Amino acid sequence: MNSKTRDAILSHQTSIIDYWLEEVSKFRSEDNLQSITNKVYENTNREFVDKLFLTVQNGKDDIYKDLILYAERLIQLGWPLNYITRGLQAFRKVTVETLSKAEENYSKSIEFFQEIENWIDEIVNILVNEYSGSWENTVFLQKMALKELSAPLIPVFEKISVMPLIGTIDTERAKLIMENLLEGVIEHRAEVVLIDITGVPVVDTMVAHHIIQASEAVRLVGAKCILVGIRPEIAQTIVNLGIDLGRFPTKSTLKKGIETALQLTKREIIEISEQGGITYENSNP
Amino acid sequence: MRIPILKLHDYLLISVQVELDDQTALKFQEDVLNKIHEVGSRGVVIDLTSVEMIDSFIAKVLGDVVDMSNLMGAKVVLTGIQPAVAITLIDMGIVLDEVPTALDLEQGLDKLQSELEG
Amino acid sequence: MQVQTHVDINSEWGIVAARQAGRKLAREIGFGSVDQARITTAISELARNIYLYANKGQIHIEELTDSGRRGIKILAIDDGPGIKDVRRVMEDGFTTSGGLGAGLPGVKRLMDDFKIDSEVNSGTKITVIKWLR
Structure with missing residues (x-):
């Protein structure tokens, strides 16, 4: 992302975050996240948007590590992938809407849109990769488990x-x-x-x-x-x-x-009488 | 190469320890029949524990040995067919339908004895 | 590194040599005992067909790697009389030699891929592949 775009986004940070949180809270009822308390949901949302802004501030490289760690935690907790994809879609929409209402001419240019598109696409790729990696892993483990319980003699x-x-x-x-x-x-x-x-x-x-x-x-x-x-x-x-x-x-x-x-195999099961003796029925020793 | 055939009372015991090429297999067939004729055996155990592969030709030779021996009045039991060999035969569609089998030489002898005497 | 072996089939000993070479390579590639038996048996059938119908030919055995998969490929070539009706020889129980008629259809079932090219009077080429599971 170039510095112009970055500055534009950062200068509207607060309004973007507020608008985004509002958008994401709409998904709350649709998601299969009913079992999660409102507080956790809000905290997770806030953390998500903070991580996203960190990537805006610091650009590429090692800052994605933070985002990946965050995604890994969501995977472990069993949050669905569409929470992340919808969150990112909302973020694109919110950012573009907020900035196109702003004064500067640059935020109306094609270049600006493309910068945002590329940035979001890259993050989608990284997070989807994380998720599918964990699925492949799960499938592999399940296959192994199935193999193990596959018919003992x-x-x-x-x-x-x-x-x-x-x-x-x-x-x-x-x-x-x-x-x-x-x-x-x-x-x-x-x-x-x-x-x-x-x-x-x-x-x-x-x-x-x-x-x-x-x-x-x-x-x-x-x-x-x-x-x-x-x-x-x-x-x-x-x-x-x-x-x-x-x-x-x-x-x-x-x-x-x-x-x-x-x-x-020429054998039979016989009953033993209470006295401890064996009652032979049609036995042939 | 010849496969040794041992005589034990009324029975012949054969343990195939070599890789079977076609000539050895055919020679083996001939030797078994001659021996049955010579000593008047009533039963034959062929142990295949060391055989790593049975293709359609060897399967046919073995099946033939069983049929031919039966004609001469001797029962044949094949023993020790390895799992990998059994699976390969089944994959090929070779079932060896009428051929009696047993786990090993000992059980093969038991089987012959109970069929011939019991 | 890719390993390749060629065995000339011009006597019954060639059949034994081919299957021994096949078993050795199959073991080196890491096939389990059941697949080793399948591969060895398939080679035996192919080699015997060469000897029986064309008198001489070759068996080529090589290691195969393809997009992360490993396997073994066996190529049986002869310039014998060829096969008149390929569909017929792939039927269970069809035989012209007095055998069980399990040879070629059996080979197909033992292996994962099976390809046969044959032309009357110019020869037969059969390619089979087994993949490492």
């Missing part, structure tokens, strides 16, 4: 493991699930694996395809797969879509699946 008995699937299954997740599943089968020496889809909201042809592939891979490494947690609506979609799950056993609940798994 839990050994429940010797030779029997369970993999509960939760959430939507896309191709990338399916690949990860498959790798976890097979590594886990080897690690736990599982002979039977129960894949529990109780927590999978939608089973379409693609999800079914991934599950079928996983169970075929499990068979290749030398274990058996049982699909459990098939809710009525899932059973309906599977049949309506014409998906053939006939090749591997399915059970409605994890409990029934575990009973089948015990049978497959």
Whole structure:
């Protein structure tokens, strides 16, 4: 910003600030900032406009650091990006309006408008960058978190493991699930694996395809797969879509699946009588 | 290169420890069938723990060994297929449908025993 | 630095050499064990096709970097008889050699990008790429 523009803005500092605060307070009711007290809102507004004036006074370079720190704090507190963009739009409007009413001829020149435009644009760029940077970071962290809770294989008995699937299954997740599943089968020496889809909201042809592939891979490494947690609506979609799950056993609940798994590994759960003795029912030791 | 075939009572035990080229695979097929014929085995365990890759050709050879051995009255179990190998086969669309599998040599033997004797 | 390897395919040993070279480079680039198996298997299929149908040809394997992504590119070239009906060979189960018919469609599924150029009587060129996830 050239010195003429700077002097013009600074000489009307008080009226610009007052007008701006008034403008910004109009957004108060529309913003999703209802939970913030009036006092905090006013303080934040005042700080915002002070920072903006600091950039006018000192020009470029290290003074933007202050503005960035301010933006970072807003991001952390969860203020929306449109608070900042609207604030800046209001600032442009207020400044141009105030100064065009002023006496000096310079403030009516094209050059003057362009100076203000460039300055505001630069600040918008910096702050939007800050915001989107923090979003990218959040998305990345969420992806990592999702990856971590993406399907652990839990050994429940010797030779029997369970993999509960939760959430939507896309191709990338399916690949990860498959790798976890097979590594886990080897690690736990599982002979039977129960894949529990109780927590999978939608089973379409693609999800079914991934599950079928996983169970075929499990068979290749030398274990058996049982699909459990098939809710009525899932059973309906599977049949309506014409998906053939006939090749591997399915059970409605994890409990029934575990009973089948015990049978497959030639074991059963028996009750112990109160005296501490064991009642054998059709046992074959 | 030849893959050693061990005899244990009624069974043949084979652990594939070398990178399978086409000739070795075909030679292996022949050797297994000859050995079954020679000693009258009822079961064969082929352990693939050390095999890092199975392409469509080797998959076909293995599938054929299973079918041919069955014709000669010997059951075959493939054991120790690595996760990466299994995933690759599935990606390729090779399912090895009718082939019995087990986690390792020990479980493979158990499986043969329970199928042949139980 | 970009790494490149060429393997001549003119005997069955060439197939083994090509997949070993592929596995080595895939490991160096940082592919996990599953992707290493996918890449090695794809190379094996491509190399075998060269040997089976054209008798000789080359496999080129190179590291790839493109706008921040890394990957491995495999090029299989021969000047053999070519493929008459490219669409047909991409069908599962189609075979002229008595194999499983899983070769080329399998390679396509194992890799991320797949391109085939073939002209009858002048040869076949197949390019496949796997990206590092």
